[in-house]
């Protein structure tokens with residue numbers, strides 16, 4: 001579903017990611033863990049198209065559904081991401097001037113799809129009846145539910161989440177991860193979640209550890225990564 005082939009990124013001459021390769025499969029919920037500053041968010045940002053990898057002309061280190069992303073012009077890449085990806089990132093925060101329902105419906109509208117499923121997703125995240133509220137009227141945990149509903153509403157094939165349970169209490173975090181897990185299994189999407197949380201990682205099918213420019217599958221979660 002998503003192939004990374006010799007993915008590299010350096011900032012100011014310092015390599016953060018150096019020839020990283022991995023295959024992510026459809027239907028997999030994967031956690032990416034690792035020490036602070038090792039490049040986890042950089043990796044997610046590159047996949048999301050928020051940053052560009054270092055690549056020689058003609059090379060495409062990121063391949064989505066068999067399509068080399070570097071071979072697409074900006075418009076085509078935006079369309080593919082809009083249709084095939086869902087993002088749970090701080091950078092894509094819930095928009096304050098739209099109601100909860102309008103926020104959730106946004107990916108459907110942008111993809112020219114019927115907005116019926118927005119109501120369903122609102123119900124699915126436990127916010128049925130709150131659709132006409134605005135983001136300032138709800139809690140942080142509820143806001144995160146809206147972000148998840150919006151990321152999943154158009155049934156993306158690839159869901160990217162950066163610390164989706166960052167500042168939430170354990171019960172809310174657990175409810176949100178269960179929801180994410182359920183939706184991924186229902187739609188057969190691949191989800192990649194960067195997290196420091198052991199509890200969050202335990203909800204996934206696979207934990208990848210990023211260190212020293214390598215991704216390695218692990219069952220070991222370091223005790224300090226709570």
Ligand SMILES: Nc1ncnc2c1ncn2[C@@H]1O[C@H](COP(=O)(O)OP(=O)(O)OP(=O)(O)O)[C@@H](O)[C@H]1O
Nearest residue numbers: 011012016034035036037038039040041042043196
């Ligand atoms: N836009 C940028 N310009 C310069 N350096 C950057 C930029 N983005 C990231 N870096 C550097 O790349 C390295 C990896 O950062 P990144 O945020 O990917 O790490 P991380 O593993 O997600 O860390 P954390 O767990 O603390 O969030 C850091 O040294 C960071 O300073």
